[in-house]
Amino acid sequence: MSMEDYDFLFKIVLIGNAGVGKTCLVRRFTQGLFPPGQGATIGVDFMIKTVEIKGEKIKLQIWDTAGQERFRSITQSYYRSANALILTYDITCEESFRCLPEWLREIEQYANNEVITVLVGNKIDLAERREVSQQRAEEFAGSQNMYYLETSAKESDNVEKLFLDLACRLISEARQNALVNNVDSSLPGEGKTISYLNCCNFN
């Protein structure tokens, strides 16, 4: 229908330890600002942004979760419907990197099997305080079959790229899936209404 204002809709969920800069990444991307002194997220935050790639309108529903342990149960419930997960850590914080396997376990447990996961090392503007080397992170990402990217929400480095790359990947993934099961061609986001969005049910 002509009234559709997008061609694809994807749900992206950001996860990672508390204080690694998930909210700042989202804010930078959706609002173009870097909020200094951003407080801890309570539960979940929601943002929406529509981008255009190769003439196609892609609506990104971004769920920014709280990193704090106490909200774990509600944040987990959001993994399930995600098309993509952005697993974030802080390159100046060894601890946040060491927690990654734990996060992967959570993903394994709660998220959809088809989910695309991107590993993001944030805060590269603080390069002098780096604790996790790029090589190490890349190796880790490779071993876990994840894409890897380093960003800075503050300097706006790679933030745009992160989301746009992800969107591209999601599109191609969606197309592939559409080819595989073209009988039931419920492309993610290509439905008529928002209520059609059971795009995670590929199985």
Add this chain to the structure above:
Amino acid sequence: MEKLTFYALSAPEKLDRIGAYLSERLSRDVSRHRYGYVCIAMEALDQLLMACHCQSINLFVESFLKMVAKLLESEKPNLQILGTNSFVKFANIEEDTPSYHRSYDFFVSRFSEMCHSSYEDMEIRTKIRMAGIKGLQGVVRKTVNDELQANIWDPQHMDKIVPSLLYNLQQVEETESRSPSPLQNTEKEKEIPAELAERCLRELLGRAAYGNIKNAIKPVLMHLDNHSLWEPKVFAIRCFKIIMYSIQPQHSHLVIQQLLSHLDANSKSAATVRAGIVEVLSEAAVIAATGSVGPTVLEVFNTLLRQLRLSIDYELTGSYDSAVNIGTKIIKEHEERMFQEAVIKTIGSFASTLPAYQRSEVMLFIMGKVPLPSMHHPMEHGKAGESRNRLIQIMLLKSLLQVSLGFQCSNMLTALPSSFLDPLLSPTLMEDAELRLFVLEILVSLIDRHDSRHKFSSISTVPDIAVLKLKVDKCSRQDTLFMKKHSQQLYRHIYLSCNDPCNVQTHYEALYALLVMISIELANEEVVVDLIRLVLAVQDLALSNDDNLPAYNRCALHALCAAYLNLISQLTTVPAFCQHIHEVIEMRQKDGSYLLPEDIFVEKPRWSKSADHIETELLFLQSKVSEVLGGSGYNSDRLSTPYVPQLTDEDRLSKRKSIGETMSLQVEVESRNSPEKEEKAPAEEITFETLKKAIVDSVAVEEQERERRRQVVEKFQKAPFEEIAAHCGARASLLQSKLNQIFELTIRPPPSPSGTITAAYGQSQNHSIPVYEMKFPDLCVY
């Protein structure tokens, strides 16, 4: 607008087109930030929705929902709230046509997110959160009864909805001190998210069906875990009160089960957490009382007792056994203690919700868990094992006490079967002062069916018992039967409990209470006589001092006797009896106030060291008592027979074992101060005495004596206990008079009555050892 409505109504088939157009306009306006138009468009959609109750609404709803979603996607709080309000209006419409392909995934997610809003402006934040809650309420209303909908009860939705509500519920407690007056509260009610969240939660739970409870409760437990809300537990309790009161009563046992399994899952968590869960459990159990707790009762107790044992293990070993990562946690003893107390309290509150028959079942069940040496439970040996056993015994008895509190059984016989009484009265539980006290208290609270215990919490000689306003019912037939069957056991227990040097005031108080309870709850004439005999025997115990009790204990026993006899005399209302007792008490007040409870059972007891020589005027005399009571139709023959405790099976067993022991002991232990001696039951004492005498006389006699004893013991062991008891009871007075006769005549051969006892008796007669024979009746009869 009116025109539009009219048009839509007259041409319903156009409705979807109208909707589509409006929504398109609206989305354009949103993106162009023309919020005035947005509001108008939404208003129009709302009104159309309200106006059109026709079939074709379905398609219109599609565009309507899309618009709401659109508004919700916006960053502007006003639009979010606008969207929510429309959604709520929509949710309140009853739809009669099924909608197959509607999904509320996004709404659930978004509303849940709004519930967690952290908008800078407090006022707006509250508004957003309120909107979120309302939205969730709307979703719930809309979907809960619609079987075609994506199941709202699925964990993926519940995991969002429930924590969001709880989070808001919990906020009040953190931000507000709950101080505003109720009047203010009602005014502001609409403004507080927590209130709304609570109502929403209640509504949600009220609609939960059997299969959905689990999904709804699980997130609650998770939330409480994650936010570590078990510890202050106020919130947890509040949550579960809400849950218990709002779910359908027939499902309440499901909640209990969930809590129990959660407790099991948390058995390695900190004690405070477990204590919190247990505390919540106890609160919930009380509420669940209205609905039946169902067949899982024993399972509940099993879990609780298992937790109790685990906790004792933790306390003793100082670590959670399979400590993998958690091992670093230090176990705090007092926290474990608190947890244990909480479990016991829970057991009590659980039990109080049960009907009588289940209660006695539960008591039996707990009793079966008490580690006793003779039972099939293996005792753990070694020092650690012993202290563990003792702790478990204490904890379980405490639980039993909790269960028995307020338990009013109509039928003692079924409430206290011998399978329960026997282990309870077993000697293992008598050795330790603390355990002994628990056993006494349990007995008291079981027998006390008119809640008169508190009237006898302190021992005193009340001149007129009318002030106590006692309710004394006629002893029912079942109770009489009960006493016939178990009275000897009870008396024996009381007697032996009296004879313990470690007793303190509380023990005497419990003993007093037990005596009183038996007399007001279970007494018929026979029992009264027996009780008086028992008390007089206790007096003799204090007087003769065979066991070398400290002076305090002896005075205490005298005081106990005085208090009890004072009471029973007034209960029997035999004037002569009352008079005798009264006289003695008056004498004591004059010359021996240390023999009265008023002096002994106070904070600083005054007693006399000279408890050895007490004037006869200060004593209650058996002969006198039997005389006055005999005059009023009581069995005076029986009364004049001194009470001597009966042997139980276990005692006889231990006695057989101890014969050899006593032999060697008696040579060395002339003074009877050794602790082993004191612990021995009076029955064994006779053994000692007789053996000593026998040895003095001749070795040969001793040999014969032992041989004879073995025969007696065997006889008693082979015959069933009841038979022997009945036999002895019936013959006691007859035999006594016969014996007296014989002793007077000494040498004349007895007329030999039939029966086992006489056989043994006849045998010993041939030996003609008068000193020994004086002791013999005791041994023979009991």
